[in-house]
Amino acid sequence: KAQQDAAAALAELALLPRNKVSIEQNGGIAPLCELLCAYAEVLPEHTIEEANALRRVANNSKRFAAAALARLAVDVSQSKTGRKGEKAEAKAKALAAQSADTPGTGAEGSRVSLAEQIALAGAVQPLVNMLSGDAGLEAQEEAAGALCELAAYEKNRIAITESGAIGPLVSLLACDRSKARERAEAALVRLSIEDANRVLIIEQLVGMLMIGPSPYSSAAEKKAADAARRDDAVKARSALQDSKHALEEAKYAVAEADKKATDAEKKAAELQMRRALADVEKRAATEATAARA
Numbered sequence: 001k002a003q004q005d006a007a008a009a010l011a012e013l014a015l016l017p018r019n020k021v022s023i024e025q026n027g028g029i030a031p032l033c034e035l036l037c038a039y040a041e042v043l044p045e046h047t048i049e050e051a052n053a054l055r056r057v058a059n060n061s062k063r064f065a066a067a068a069l070a071r072l073a074v075d076v077s078q079s080k081t082g083r084k085g086e087k088a089e090a091k092a093k094a095l096a097a098q099s100a101d102t103p104g105t106g107a108e109g110s111r112v113s114l115a116e117q118i119a120l121a122g123a124v125q126p127l128v129n130m131l132s133g134d135a136g137l138e139a140q141e142e143a144a145g146a147l148c149e150l151a152a153y154e155k156n157r158i159a160i161t162e163s164g165a166i167g168p169l170v171s172l173l174a175c176d177r178s179k180a181r182e183r184a185e186a187a188l189v190r191l192s193i194e195d196a197n198r199v200l201i202i203e204q205l206v207g208m209l210m211i212g213p214s215p216y217s218s219a220a221e222k223k224a225a226d227a228a229r230r231d232d233a234v235k236a237r238s239a240l241q242d243s244k245h246a247l248e249e250a251k252y253a254v255a256e257a258d259k260k261a262t263d264a265e266k267k268a269a270e271l272q273m274r275r276a277l278a279d280v281e282k283r284a285a286t287e288a289t290a291a292r293a
Contacts, residue, residue, distance in 0.1 A: 001057055003035060003061050004057050004060045004064060005059055007035055007064035007065045007067075007068055008060075008178050010028060010068040011064050011067040012066075015071055016074050016133065020071075020072050020114060022075065023072060024072070024117070028068075029117055029118055029121050030121050032068050033065075033067055033121040033123040033126070035061050035062065035064075035065035036062055036069075036123060037126050038058045038062055039058055040054035040058040042053065042055070042057040050289045052269065059135040059139055060136075060139075062130060062139045063136065063138050063139035063142050064142075065145075066130065066142035067142045068141060069127075069146050070148075070149050071147035071149075072115075073113075073146065073150050075113055075114075075115065075152060091239040094188065110267070114157060115153050115156060116153055116156060117161055119153075119155065119156045122260045124150065124160055125160045125163045127143045127146050127150075128143075128160070128163040128164055128165045130142075130143035131144060131165065131169065131172065134170065135216075137177065139179070139181050140172075140180060140216060141177070141180045141183060144169065144183035144184045147160055147165055147169070147187045148187035148190060151190035152190060154194070157190065157191050157194050158192065160187075160191060161173060161191060161194070161196070165191070166197065166200050166204065167204060169184045169187050169188050169191075169262075170188065170201065170205060172184035172245055173185060173188075173208075175210065188201055213225045239262070
């Protein structure tokens with residue numbers, strides 16, 4: 001829970017450019033990337049409610065970590081125009097040249113961007129995994145947003161593609177959540193800057209036109225539908241079992257009725273036979289009496 005709250009706070013702080021520097025300098029990128037792989041440690045002694053609470057905390061931790069990394073990756077200087085932007089860029093280049101031999105700088109003295117640092121810290125693959133929706137739909141949206149920001153840089157675009165992001169991002173275009181669609185579309189636009197990526201994206205989009213979009217906007221929704229179908233199947237099997245049981249009971253009742261009917265018929269036949277025998281004995285006695293007379 002503490003990690004979840006810390007990630008949420010950092011996500012809010014990262015909205016301000018000056019806070020991004022502090023988060024980086026205090027080593028916040030690496031633990032945020034590690035939090036993308038958070039999981040719920042559910043033990044046998046946990047109740048269902050406790051297990052679900054642990055899963056919610058893990059999923060929220062992923063969501064807030066992805067949101068924080070997305071905001072850290074935004075390069076504010078890229079959106080600046082005019083003399084003010086040019087001065088800021090010149091100042092940044094001068095500072096980068098002075099720190100050519102310090103951590104966080106490239107081989108040519110250019111400072112490695114926060115987006116590139118985030119990718120180098122191992123954020124790409126966990127973010128791609130979160131596109132499945134297994135960590136929740138909100139985490140899925142934040143992951144798409146983070147990948148969009150990371151895709152502003154060439155090396156990151158290559159890493160994102162190699163991690164298998166294009167397919168899940170294209171699938172998100174068919175979902176019914178506007179925020180997820182917009183973020184997936186923006187990420188795909190940036191990824192399409194690379195010629196090889198553009199070909200893959202176009203192929204998958206054309207495929208969607210031919211076979212239609214997936215009826216599920218995420219793996220989580222597909223799992224929910226599968227679970228519903230399984231529940232229906234269980235109910236159907238239960239109803240069938242009940243019907244079989246009722247049929248067996250009916251067969252038993254019919255057999256018992258037949259048995260009772262057979263027993264009654266036997267008793268009636270025996271009674272009739274005894275009566276006939278009694279009549280014969282009575283007639284024989286009468287004839288014997290008449291003979292003696």
